[in-house]
Amino acid sequence: xxxxxxxxxxxxxxxxxxxxxxxxxxxxxxxxxxxxxxxxxxxxxxxxxxxxxxxxxxxxxxxxxxxxxxxxxxxxxxxxxxxxxxxxxxxxxxxxxxxxxxxxxxxxxxxxxxxxxxxxxxxxxxxxxxxxxxxxxxxxxxxxxxxxxxxxxxxxxxxx
Amino acid sequence: xxxxxxxxxxxxxxxxxxxxxxxxxxxxxxxxxxxxxxxxxxxxxxxxxxxxxxxxxxxxxxxxxxxxxxxxxxxxxxxxxxxxxxxxxxxxxxxxxxxxxxxxxxxxxxxxxxxxxxxxxxxxxxxx
Numbered sequence: 001x002x003x004x005x006x007x008x009x010x011x012x013x014x015x016x017x018x019x020x021x022x023x024x025x026x027x028x029x030x031x032x033x034x035x036x037x038x039x040x041x042x043x044x045x046x047x048x049x050x051x052x053x054x055x056x057x058x059x060x061x062x063x064x065x066x067x068x069x070x071x072x073x074x075x076x077x078x079x080x081x082x083x084x085x086x087x088x089x090x091x092x093x094x095x096x097x098x099x100x101x102x103x104x105x106x107x108x109x110x111x112x113x114x115x116x117x118x119x120x121x122x123x124x125x126x127x128x129x130x131x132x133x134x135x136x137x138x139x140x141x142x143x144x145x146x147x148x149x150x151x152x153x154x155x156x157x158x159x160x
Numbered sequence: 161x162x163x164x165x166x167x168x169x170x171x172x173x174x175x176x177x178x179x180x181x182x183x184x185x186x187x188x189x190x191x192x193x194x195x196x197x198x199x200x201x202x203x204x205x206x207x208x209x210x211x212x213x214x215x216x217x218x219x220x221x222x223x224x225x226x227x228x229x230x231x232x233x234x235x236x237x238x239x240x241x242x243x244x245x246x247x248x249x250x251x252x253x254x255x256x257x258x259x260x261x262x263x264x265x266x267x268x269x270x271x272x273x274x275x276x277x278x279x280x281x282x283x284x285x286x287x288x
Binding site: 030077116120 | 174221
């Protein structure tokens with residue numbers, strides 16, 4: 001029997017977008033030492049050729065995604081590792097995967113009552129933009145940011 | 161202690177490097193760092209090398225961090241070696257599970273170097 005969880009009610013769901021935005025800002029602030037500019041409108045998806053995904057299972061089922069360009073991913077890896085962006089190489093995929101993992105975990109921990117009832121998968125990173133994602137979700141929240149002049153698009157896609 | 165051998169267990173190589181850099185920035189006397197990408201590799205590393213401190217993720221393929229800590233508790237040459245979990249799994253249930261399994265500390269990702277120091281220093285001070 002599933003107990004009622006207020007975090008999953010309509011009212012609780014109103015907190016998801018601000019919690020997600022705060023989670024992103026905290027992760028980038030602490031791990032990359034930078035502030036992100038929130039974009040009010042979704043940017044063009046052209047050039048967002050790196051997608052990182054972390055699955056959610058349990059009381060909340062779905063996926064958290066982070067999408068960005070390879071240039072942005074290299075710069076993220078550079079900031080995380082204290083190296084130059086052109087030295088990031090394949091570490092950029094790992095970096096974006098870990099950022100997505102931390103954002104998903106941080107988001108989950110901000111939603112009261114969700115922590116123990118929701119598990120995270122290890123991250124998966126897809127490179128290339130020519131794909132379709134069919135996650136069988138029926139609710140989607142998106143937030144877009146600007147990181148060093150490059151767009152970063154965050155998604156929370158949820159099964160009800 | 162000024163020659164601490166540390167084992168960092170995380171499936172992300174980037175995160176292992178970040179944890180190592182945070183430890184060194186914290187000035188904790190880290191002499192040598194060993195790395196493992198999952199719990200099974202970490203158990204093998206502990207069997208082969210002297211280790212004074214272990215920093216370990218929870219969500220990993222092959223063997224997760226909680227299972228690693230449980231199995232580590234049964235290893236004779238790992239007695240008294242402190243384990244600090246560093247993970248995105250920050251719920252109360254996970255903290256209780258980790259501490260019950262034998263972990264001495266628990267740090268949530270994302271973290272700062274200062275937070276690494278705050279969590280690691282006390283467990284090193286208590287090391288027999």
